[in-house]
Amino acid sequence: MKKMKKFFEHFLERESLFTNKALLLSHYVPSEILYREELISEIANILAPSLRVERPSNLFVYGKTGTGKTLSIKYILQSMDQIAKEREIPLKSIYVNCKLKRVADTEYRLIAQIIKAFGREVPATGLPTDEVYNIFYSLLDSKKQIVLLVLDEIDQLTKKMGDEMLYNLTRINAELKQSQICLIGISNNLVFAENLDPRVQSSLSEEELIFPPYNALQIQDILRQRCEQAFAPGVVEPGVVEKCAAYAAREHGDARRAIDLLRVAGELAERENSKTVALNHLDKAEEKIESDKIVNTVTSQPKQFQLVLYAILQLTPNKRPFFTGEIYELYSQVCKKAQFNVLTQRRISDILAEFDMLGIINAKIISKGRYGRTREVSVSLDEMMKIKLQELIEKSLKMNN
């Protein structure tokens, strides 16, 4: 008890390296967005008519992750909302992230989410979809207004359920008597629109913008901008920002990653009681982010996934690559031993494909000629990680058993 108290007291006495950590969180919207002035003013131009209660063109924004798409849009919407509020313009902006599992990743939930933005709740299940649509319509058309609907990561939406609903959304305007809706799609898949119904394609991307990646110098500036206020002066050692930017630039100029890296480095430094954030903290931070990501994705998988992964991990020490059949066999044994029901090979095939997507395993489909066609699976984790994951899975399976 005493020990604990001492620890916390010590913690409080210690001066934090951060002065304002919020600046380094990924959803923070800074008051000035560097290197995006042109794009922002272009978007602002496109959206401005909505302030005169005219429907602006639908807009489509492309760009890789961490290029400031979401940030810029949010930034613009914030100031538009503010003006609309001051002058009582009937303008409403709604931001939905379509990737969020169990929030907005289906047609029903997306509409439900929008309804929620209008201040009305809709049950998560039980209602037919058209009922929800009706509520949405009536809410939308209840008064004259312009609605700016931002669909972030819109590609996730269509991947799951086709483009029919986007078609519905683009057609809404024709049926609304008073209001008008403007769609703003954000996607980090550059070829997203290509496999879309041409009708949807043309009406959705009346205007198109591409956010290019930042280069290393730009990322440096962005980092410095945040550093100045986020960290106490003199805390960040020289060279740290540069290296951080270099890391990020290596990966297609992902500014978000750079900022995360910096924050985690800071946290690690603080935990070590270091007075400064040094280069070695960056390396550790990168490791930590990587490993946290893996641990996170693995533990958040359903238990059958974990069982499959467990089987794979058991296989790794033997020989290098192995095939679906082998994994399945071992998996069934593991399942039987642990009293889980054994899924079909068909299912395991899908699960393996998903693990590949998640980047936890490398799976390549190869043909062994006369000896069939299969996935050649290998694991690209270091030994420490493998052991850690095995333990983790064992624990989590026991818990649920």
Next chain:
DNA sequence: AGGTATTCACATGAAACTATTCTCTGAGTTAGG
């Protein structure tokens, strides 16, 4: 030797099924007048 045809061991697709969670509706029940 060179050219086809087979064949393996899965991959990939589509549809249907199961279980869970939740709504809505209407029949039956209850309590109060």
Next chain:
DNA sequence: TAACTCAGAGAATAGTTTCATGTGAATACCTGT
């Protein structure tokens, strides 16, 4: 008679199973030289 309860029908969704079809290239088989 109004209010309440409760079972049953219907939905959305995730996770599977079933059935059907696809597939790349190492081998088996054949052919004419």
